[in-house]
Amino acid sequence: MNQTVRPQILASACPHDCPSTCALEVEVFGNNTIGRVRGAEDNAYTAGVICAKVARYAERVHHPDRLRQPLRRTGGKASGQFAPISWDDALDLVAEHFVRAEQAHGPKAIWPYLYAGTMGYVMRDGIHRLRHAKRYSGFFSTICVNPAWTGFIAGTGLLAGADPREMAKSDLVVIWGTNAVNTQVNVMTHATHARKERGAKIVAVDVYMNGTMRQADLPVLIRPGTDGALACAVMHCLFRDGKADWDYLERYTDAPRELAEHLRPRDPQWASRITGAPVETIEAFARLVGDNKRAYFRLGYGFSRSRNGAFNMHAASCIAAVTGAWRLEGGGAFHNNGGIFHLDTSLIEGTDMRDPSIRMLDQSRIGAILTGDEDALRGGPPVAAMLIQNTNPVAVAPDQETVKRGFAREDLFVCVHEQFMTDTAKVADVVLPATMFVEHDDFYTAGGSQYILLGPKLIEPPGECRSNHEVICALAKRLGAEHPGFAMTPRQLIDATLQKSGWGTLAELESKRWIDCQPDFATAHYLNGFAYPDGKFRFKPDWAEVPFRRWHRKHAVPSIPKLPDHWDVIEEADDEHPFRLATSPARGFLNSSFTETPTSRAREQRPTVMIHPDDAAALDVADGDEVMLGNRRGKVRLHATLFDGVRRGVLIAESLWPNSAYADGRGINTLTGADPVAPSGGAAFHDNKVWLRKPANSVQQART
Numbered sequence: 293m294n295q296t297v298r299p300q301i302l303a304s305a306c307p308h309d310c311p312s313t314c315a316l317e318v319e320v321f322g323n324n325t326i327g328r329v330r331g332a333e334d335n336a337y338t339a340g341v342i343c344a345k346v347a348r349y350a351e352r353v354h355h356p357d358r359l360r361q362p363l364r365r366t367g368g369k370a371s372g373q374f375a376p377i378s379w380d381d382a383l384d385l386v387a388e389h390f391v392r393a394e395q396a397h398g399p400k401a402i403w404p405y406l407y408a409g410t411m412g413y414v415m416r417d418g419i420h421r422l423r424h425a426k427r428y429s430g431f432f433s434t435i436c437v438n439p440a441w442t443g444f445i446a447g448t449g450l451l452a453g454a455d456p457r458e459m460a461k462s463d464l465v466v467i468w469g470t471n472a473v474n475t476q477v478n479v480m481t482h483a484t485h486a487r488k489e490r491g492a493k494i495v496a497v498d499v500y501m502n503g504t505m506r507q508a509d510l511p512v513l514i515r516p517g518t519d520g521a522l523a524c525a526v527m528h529c530l531f532r533d534g535k536a537d538w539d540y541l542e543r544y545t546d547a548p549r550e551l552a553e554h555l556r557p558r559d560p561q562w563a564s565r566i567t568g569a570p571v572e573t574i575e576a577f578a579r580l581v582g583d584n585k586r587a588y589f590r591l592g593y594g595f596s597r598s599r600n601g602a603f604n605m606h607a608a609s610c611i612a613a614v615t616g617a618w619r620l621e622g623g624g625a626f627h628n629n630g631g632i633f634h635l636d637t638s639l640i641e642g643t644d645m646r647d648p649s650i651r652m653l654d655q656s657r658i659g660a661i662l663t664g665d666e667d668a669l670r671g672g673p674p675v676a677a678m679l680i681q682n683t684n685p686v687a688v689a690p691d692q693e694t695v696k697r698g699f700a701r702e703d704l705f706v707c708v709h710e711q712f713m714t715d716t717a718k719v720a721d722v723v724l725p726a727t728m729f730v731e732h733d734d735f736y737t738a739g740g741s742q743y744i745l746l747g748p749k750l751i752e753p754p755g756e757c758r759s760n761h762e763v764i765c766a767l768a769k770r771l772g773a774e775h776p777g778f779a780m781t782p783r784q785l786i787d788a789t790l791q792k793s794g795w796g797t798l799a800e801l802e803s804k805r806w807i808d809c810q811p812d813f814a815t816a817h818y819l820n821g822f823a824y825p826d827g828k829f830r831f832k833p834d835w836a837e838v839p840f841r842r843w844h845r846k847h848a849v850p851s852i853p854k855l856p857d858h859w860d861v862i863e864e865a866d867d868e869h870p871f872r873l874a875t876s877p878a879r880g881f882l883n884s885s886f887t888e889t890p891t892s893r894a895r896e897q898r899p900t901v902m903i904h905p906d907d908a909a910a911l912d913v914a915d916g917d918e919v920m921l922g923n924r925r926g927k928v929r930l931h932a933t934l935f936d937g938v939r940r941g942v943l944i945a946e947s948l949w950p951n952s953a954y955a956d957g958r959g960i961n962t963l964t965g966a967d968p969v970a971p972s973g974g975a976a977f978h979d980n981k982v983w984l985r986k987p988a989n990s991v992q993q994a995r996t
């Protein structure tokens with residue numbers, strides 16, 4: 293009777309929106325239960341280390357609040373009243389509304405909407421197959437990657453860089469604009485390995501003294517949106533001090549002499565005035581880069597979430613080209629490996645049916661789109677019906693008040709396929725229960741490393757949960773959409789996609805667990821030339837022609853400075869809004885996922901904003917006081933945390949809490965703007981000017 297039940301240990305991959313895409317080992321008990329989740333020791337990037345929130349994934353899978361049956365709204369739009377409904381009735385209802393919307397306005401009135409709740413190709417991207425087959429409006433994905441990817445590719449011509457495992461062989465690891473301790477623990481694994489084994493130094497650049505900054509040998513604390521100035525001053529010092537590799541520059545870069553001349557006045561004093569970082573810190577940073585040619589620049593997403601974010605990403609990526617760090621193992625720059633996988637996803641996405649004349653609607657501008665903004669609708673019909681999978685725009689999209697107004701429209705039909713009753717599910721007409729990654733088959737590529745990984749189905753889903761693929765295929769049948777992909781199982785889609793892409797078969801992937809797609813050293817380090825036709829790294833990119841989503845480029849290209857600089861288009865503080873606010877990621881959450889798990893909630897406690905003690909004192913705000921943040925987009929009520937690890941005038945609100953966690957039901961994205969980041973779009977989540985006040989009716993709890 294006291295026999296211990298031994299679990300099977302089965303291989304999987306983390307499906308979440310995190311660059312690490314860890315290789316996992318999952319304890320499985322029988323057909324329905326998982327236990328602990330661990331990182332695979334023998335995966336060279338995961339190296340046995342994963343974050344705490346995924347280690348306790350059983351909390352999510354077996355959470356009592358999981359959606360388990362389809363629901364239909366029975367009350368008003370914001371009533372939150374739902375009643376159970378059968379799967380057949382739910383899918384019939386969705387199909388009926390889609391047909392009705394099409395009859396009234398044409399197929400473009402239907403907007404399938406998705407994002408990165410799972411990064412699996414089959415479950416994330418199958419929704420595109422439905423929209424191509426039915427000629428529905430396209431989804432232009434902008435929230436996360438556009439500024440960062442455009443900025444990195446502007447220099448190299450390709451989204452790829454030095455092997456991330458080489459960080460362990462560096463003499464200097466620069467972690468720029470990413471709080472790896474919170475968002476991708478594996479970067480710290482490899483960086484600290486270099487420190488232990490080789491005495492390497494770690495530099496971190498960020499806008500607050502977060503976990504990563506605290507672990508750095510040299511933390512460089514700057515104001516949000518000033519990374520371009522810092523990069524310029526570092527390069528100024530490298531040229532000034534004879535640390536530029538002129539042989540490399542002449543051979544591999546486009547305009548080195550023009551750059552050196554341009555940087556002459558952009559010295560540490562100049563940058564210090566803009567960034568707030570002391571001159572000595574900037575000089576120390578430049579000295580470390582100059583004295584350690586084997587320097588690895590790990591450039592994150594965070595600092596690109598600014599109105600000058602793409603431009604700043606490019607500026608930071610230029611430093612490795614000035615020193616010629618790319619020549620050495622453990623040297624160079626890296627942001628993401630999206631350019632190495634060359635997957636043919638046509639069966640999954642139905643791209644063979646794509647009509648490029650059909651409008652693409654900008655994900656970040658969902659508020660403007662749903663409230664009928666003509667520019668956002670690109671001259672087409674209103675959006676009358678939506679299917680939403682893998683995302684929670686009512687909480688995560690910018691300009692939240694407008695988003696909420698859009699979802700409140702009585703003439704908008706919304707179906708949300710979800711795991712929990714999110715802020716978006718609450719305002720849906722039909723809610724469908726979705727599987728989690730251990731309950732379906734899928735495969736993944738790792739943006740932060742070089743693997744293709746398999747995540748097979750390990751257990752049966754609870755209740756009536758169905759996978760995204762099942763829902764898409766069932767709707768396709770009802771709507772008369774045709775494509776071979778609708779008749780295939782997820783495993784067949786994975787197998788065919790791997791084979792079409794030249795990566796072998798599903799059986800091979802299953803036996804190996806992952807495929808290492810790392811290009812050879814010379815390719816990864818661009819020693820045969822960068823990915824532009826002339827093989828040169830671009831200090832002076834033609835922003836209109838950067839080879840990434842060129843077809844959609846229109847935002848402010850003409851005004852982007854030609855060479856790296858401080859491009860002053862950020863939402864600067866002013867008399868009315870004396871603070872700059874960044875909405876950085878909390879350690880316990882991942883976007884709006886994990887906000888439902890008890891240990892994550894216990895760790896994060898409640899929505900807070902970090903404020904410098906001197907700023908707080910000037911406003912008579914004490915630690916723990918309730919405060920109001922506001923700007924022209926709206927107001928948010930949360931609690932102040934006094935923290936001297938921010939520059940004066942800067943506020944940090946780690947998130948992303950559900951809207952219901954805030955006293956007034958208004959989430960942090962009430963304050964963020966949806967105006968597109970140049971040149972390819974994207975949301976400037978860390979670039980907001982706000983005021984801070986104590987609310988007139990607040991109950992101050994922390995003063996004792």
Ligand code: SF4
Nearest residue numbers: 306310313314343346
């Ligand atoms: S570190 Fe990132 S990829 Fe790894 S388990 Fe955690 S969320 Fe997943």
